[in-house]
Structure formats: structure tokens, C-alpha cells
Amino acid sequence: MPKPEAKINSGRLKALLGGINTFGLNAETGGFNRVGFSDADMAVRQWFCDQMRADGLDVSMDSVGNLFGRMGPQGGPCIMAGSHLDTVPEGGAFDGALGAAVALECARSIRDAGMNLKTPLVVAATSEEEGRFGGMLGSQAISGQIADGWLESAADADGVLLSDAMRAQGFEPSCAGEAAWKPGSIKAFLELHIEQGPVLEGEKLAVGVVEGISGILVLGVRFEGIANHSGTTPMNMRADAFVGLAEVGSSIAGIIERAGTEQSRVTVGKVELSPNFPHTIAGSSEFTIIIRDTSESVMKSLRREIETSIASAAAHNNLKVKIEARSFLPPQTLDLNIREAFLAEAEALGLSHRVMPSGAGHDAQTMQAFCPAGLIFVPSRNGVSHAPQEWTDWADIEKGAQLMLNTIVRLAGASD
Numbered sequence: 001m002p003k004p005e006a007k008i009n010s011g012r013l014k015a016l017l018g019g020i021n022t023f024g025l026n027a028e029t030g031g032f033n034r035v036g037f038s039d040a041d042m043a044v045r046q047w048f049c050d051q052m053r054a055d056g057l058d059v060s061m062d063s064v065g066n067l068f069g070r071m072g073p074q075g076g077p078c079i080m081a082g083s084h085l086d087t088v089p090e091g092g093a094f095d096g097a098l099g100a101a102v103a104l105e106c107a108r109s110i111r112d113a114g115m116n117l118k119t120p121l122v123v124a125a126t127s128e129e130e131g132r133f134g135g136m137l138g139s140q141a142i143s144g145q146i147a148d149g150w151l152e153s154a155a156d157a158d159g160v161l162l163s164d165a166m167r168a169q170g171f172e173p174s175c176a177g178e179a180a181w182k183p184g185s186i187k188a189f190l191e192l193h194i195e196q197g198p199v200l201e202g203e204k205l206a207v208g209v210v211e212g213i214s215g216i217l218v219l220g221v222r223f224e225g226i227a228n229h230s231g232t233t234p235m236n237m238r239a240d241a242f243v244g245l246a247e248v249g250s251s252i253a254g255i256i257e258r259a260g261t262e263q264s265r266v267t268v269g270k271v272e273l274s275p276n277f278p279h280t281i282a283g284s285s286e287f288t289i290i291i292r293d294t295s296e297s298v299m300k301s302l303r304r305e306i307e308t309s310i311a312s313a314a315a316h317n318n319l320k321v322k323i324e325a326r327s328f329l330p331p332q333t334l335d336l337n338i339r340e341a342f343l344a345e346a347e348a349l350g351l352s353h354r355v356m357p358s359g360a361g362h363d364a365q366t367m368q369a370f371c372p373a374g375l376i377f378v379p380s381r382n383g384v385s386h387a388p389q390e391w392t393d394w395a396d397i398e399k400g401a402q403l404m405l406n407t408i409v410r411l412a413g414a415s416d
């Protein structure tokens, strides 16, 4: 008998994504607002639960709001596939939601093909990935990586405590640890996500197989100079904290040329000048520098060069300086066997593809510290994401979804 073949039903997938995106839509802007633990986030989770239950999956929600729908044999380690359902404020229609929808569509296609998986498949929709409270809460909870005490102190940009936001939605923060899965209970974590960058579109490729995810180092820098009159203070007698900041900013391109790679990203994203008044020389400047690369040693060299640049800008401009490392997430190389499974299935499907890094963080990165994890990208039009203009062509989505489906079946093993 020929092997049964499971095929993605593109219309059904489109309807599922459309269903998810009835939640949190701002009709005026076209943006989606399902930030972690908001009412819209909870409502979409309930709806997604109902969908999975109607499909006959064994559905559960854990103590931090992660959703799971299990199919296949009872017990034993599973293949987990999915992504997040929360969005950034005014986010797009595809970020996260597409990966969760594709995972459920894969389960539906496997069921429709009459396949019996040898390994259970768990469809996952993770919680608070986007970072209202820091991000990756769901995958950190599954993989037992929530730091002690963090949950009680984390707050969003408006000062709302994560613990209060959780309690308001019926979760007990002190039970978050119960969400951790046992070591060995997840054989592989697979995620499909939009690229959120311009590479695949630029190279006219259908899918990207991610090899590694950039690490993130956040530095906080403070230059202390002397606030003084902008008219009476001669240029050579100033301690101008803005000029120090500007010198550091303009040194970044050269630093990347010397010490960086094609994957290096260095960003001064937030700046505060004081007193921030047109007629006064800046007495202090405070800014963040974020360093990203897929290699930890490259990140270290970039950091050294940047600290040297900061020190010399301080010396030039008679400034005192303070640098603090606020957070560090190491780069993560994703599982090689899963990458090879994705590549073999992409070849078999005749999909144009490449291996590529990810500059953005994803649940797969968090999960890799706990179990083998893999991530594929589908193209983002104009590289736009976290905005209502976010778009991926359905022809590409169908290809990426079929690749996910075939890889699940390959890793899980199936008989008819």
C-alpha cells in the first residue's frame, strides 16, 4: 500500500488564522492588540482551546497560560510544534499567530490523512512571548527556566506587575513552576515564524531554515558633563554629554567593520539628555547600546571595542562615565539533526530555501536549552514586522506549512 500523504489545506489554515485575528483587532489602524495577559490575549486562547478540542485533541492550559493540544499515542516523549498567540501593541496578523495556526493545521492534516503517529504531537500556543513583561515567559516556563523571584518583580512599561496581570486573569504566579515539563519529555520543539526581515524576499526564496539565533547584550551608559550656557561657554571649555554620545554613535559603523560580522547589530535605541533644553549644553546623557550577533566571541569583541570608544569619547569631552551591563542572552545554535530534517524535506518538496541566522529572539531559542529545537522562516514582505503592514503571501505560507507538516511526520514516524 502506498504511504498515506498528509497535505496542508490552505483554505482551512487561512480561516484559522483569520479566526485568531478576530481577537484584538484595532479597526482604525489594522493593528492587532493581544499583549500578554490582556483580555484579548485570554479570549483568543479560549477560542484556540475550543478549536483544538473540536478537532479531538487532548487540550490543556498550564499555570502561565500556555495551551497544548495533544494527539497520537498516550504517554512518552512528544514532538511539540507551535508558536505564540500574543502580539506587540499594534502588531501584525502573522507574527506568532501563523506558527500556532500552522501547527494546528498540521495536526488536522495528519488526522485527515488517516495517519497514526508513532510519537505524540503536541500543538503549542505559548504565552507572553512578545515581551510585555520581558518576553518568552511561556517557553521559559515549559523549559523550567524562570529565574527565582523574577515573576514577582517583573513589570510592564506602565508599571503593571506581571503577578497582578496574571492574578487578574485567574493565574496564580506562585504556581508558575508547575508549568515545567520533565527533562526528556519533549523530543523536539518545532516552530514556523515569519522572517521579520528582508532576506528571503530579496533572494526570492520560499523558506529559511534557521541555524542560530543572535544573542543580546544590553548596556546602559551614562555620561556626566557640565550643563552650561550655550552662548557663553567657549567650544573648547565644554564638557558636553551630547557630543560624547554622538561620538560613540558615529563610531559604531567602524567598530562593526573591525570586529563584527554580517550578523552584527549594534543599536543606540533609547537616549535621554539632561536638561534637554535648546539653550543649555547637555550636562548628562544616558543611553542604551544593544549588541547582537550569532557568535558569543564576536559579541565580546564588539563589547570591548564599544567600551574603548566610550572611554575615548569621555576623555575627549571631559566627561565622567558609567557603563552597566543590564542583561545578556547568549546566542543559541539550534539542533543540527532537526535542521537537517527540515533541509531534507525542503529538498524533497523542491522548495527554494537557505540556511540563515535569526536576528530576533523566538521561543525555539529558549526551548533549545531544554530539548532539541528547530525554526523555519517564511518571507516577510518588505521585511516589515510588528506593524499592521506585516504580510506574507499565502503561496509561501502554504510551502512553509507543508515543510513543517512533512518534518513533523518524518520526526514522529507514522503508519497508516
Ligand SMILES: [Zn+2]
Binding pocket: 084, 095, 096, 129, 193
Ligand atoms: Zn514572534
